[in-house]
Amino acid sequence: MLAQRTTLFKSSGTAAASDAAKAVAVGGKDVIDLTSGEIWSHTAPSVREGAIAAINSNINRYTDTLGLMELRHALARKISAETAQPWSADEIAVTTGAKQALFNAAMVLVNPGDEVLIPAPYWTTFPAQIIVAGGRPVFIETKHNHFVPRPADLAAAITRNTKAIVINTPNNPTGAVYDRDILASMAQLAIDRELWIIFDECYGTFAHAPHVHHPIVTLAPRARGRTLIVNSFSKSLALTGWRIGYLAGPKAVISAVKALQSHTTSNPNVIAQHALLHHLESGDATFQMQLQRQVSDARALGLSILSALRSVPQPIAQGGFYFYLDLSGLQRSAKARGHELNADDVVSTLLMDAGVATVSGTAFGDPAGVRLSYGIDLKLLEHGLRRLTATLDTWK
Structure with missing residues (x-):
């Protein structure tokens, strides 16, 4: 059974x-x-070079559960540049793709009975992982507003059980990009109602002009202490099969993620980690x-x-x-x-x-x-x- x-x-x-x-x-x-x-x-040349160098160096051992410290420092520098805010390595968890980052977030934040707001249409994994964690997804219809959630609709759905809001922009599946005003409003709502923000920006490098992707913590610095940033290199570097991503957030959350991840996957693939580190340190934007x-x-x-x-x-x-x-x-x-x-x-x-x-x-x-x-x-x-x-x- x-x-x-x-x-x-x-x-x-x-x-x-x-x-x-x-x-x-x-x-x-x-x-x-x-x-x-x-x-x-x-594959990007810099990623290939890093992977081959790691293999030729006989690298095959465990790393820290949350990933190579050098890689976490490099990711902290990347996120600092993107958000215009300082980030440190102990605020970063390297994960086996963005799916694990999202799973970690659900498991360390959501208690049985907690509600999580998810704009719909939604990526199918969002509600599935909330359910696995014992929570209840609450869907906010967006089709009537060009696939962008209205703050009033979000506010109306909040109850005393609401724990978090999932924000996915650019959005999968709809292709909608949330503008500055909507993101600022969603952040303020989270601050006012003491909610967590799970900010999935995996498609952030593919915002098509005149649309622009905005990191939510840049627009609303006061929301940083209640925001988890989820990203991966599956889309931005076309590395879907390499399974390498990250979660960025408050130190206490990342510490809990470390404990959880130590009992699930442990560290992400070590060759992928070294390949990505080489790209971040030696590659360029070409x-x-x-x-x-x-x-x-x-x-x-x-x-x-x-x-x-x-x-x-x-x-x-x-x-x-x-x-x-x-x-x-x-x-x-x-x-x-x-x-x-x-x-x-x-x-x-x-x-x-x-x-x-x-x-x-x-x-x-x-x-x-x-x-x-x-x-x-x-x-x-x-x-x-x-x-x-x-x-x-x-x-x-």
């Missing part, structure tokens, strides 16, 4: 979509996969700028193709590398003809009829949305989006 908690959550919806695409492809169908939350790219141009080019191409959609509005795509399609219009048209249509139906049809794999918004708490990744090869992206557009335009 399995533990009861296993009934409270299921496998990631994004992973399930990717698995479905692979299964269809194995059957011989030509499938263009737009499900993946990663950028197709080679590779990251190349990735940004690659993503920007893909976004421009994709928006041009999707502009031909007749019954689906053009996605906002302000940041990150996802197009998020709002199917509400299609659903209304289908209902007027006596048919029910949800995102799962659309995703299934796109996969089987158009050979395009996408992620249903039901994974993100939205039965009227579909997420498309544009982190893939440009030619494949073009073919995939043209197939998708042609299929959706047959539905009126």
Whole structure:
């Protein structure tokens, strides 16, 4: 008999979509996969050099649970530069990707019965980890406000059990970038109501002009003592498989994280740590700028193709590398003809009829949305989006 908690959550919806695409492809169908939350790219030269040097030096031993002290110092310098505030190594935990940073945050902050506010649509892992910790996710609908939470809606959802707010900008899956005013308002709300802020900025390097990513503690320094910053190098350096990220926050929280992490993964992969340290100390911004141009080019191409959609509005795509399609219009048209249509139906049809794999918004708490990744090869992206557009335009 399995533990009861296993009934409270299921496998990631994004992973399930990717698995479905692979299964269809194995059957011989030509499938263009737009499900993946990663950028197709080679590895940054400085990261490769650091990894190879570590291997050639026979580095294979444990590090401190929270990561190499030299790496934590380097990350503290990075965060200090990004936030315009001083950070120290004992405020940093190196983790096995951002997922572990978020899991650590949930486990050291959330008691059974605590409520955590999560703007919806949301990345599927946010509520799952809150539930594992014994908490209760409280979803704040944003679709009516261009996928940006309204402070009044957040305030109305706060109860005496509310413990934290999850802020994810640029947002996965919607691509929304929260501006200075909304972030300052959310920070002030957290200060006034004594809430923790879990600030996930994993897509921060991909805010598309004129939109700008703002670290929340820069806008609201008084919120720093109640803010946990979650980030990774999976997106900014295209290192998804290396599993290396970090959590930054008050020393007491990081100390608790150390105790927890010592009983879960212990230290992150030592080769990945040395590779990242070498990049931070010896690399430059060249590779990251190349990735940004690659993503920007893909976004421009994709928006041009999707502009031909007749019954689906053009996605906002302000940041990150996802197009998020709002199917509400299609659903209304289908209902007027006596048919029910949800995102799962659309995703299934796109996969089987158009050979395009996408992620249903039901994974993100939205039965009227579909997420498309544009982190893939440009030619494949073009073919995939043209197939998708042609299929959706047959539905009126």
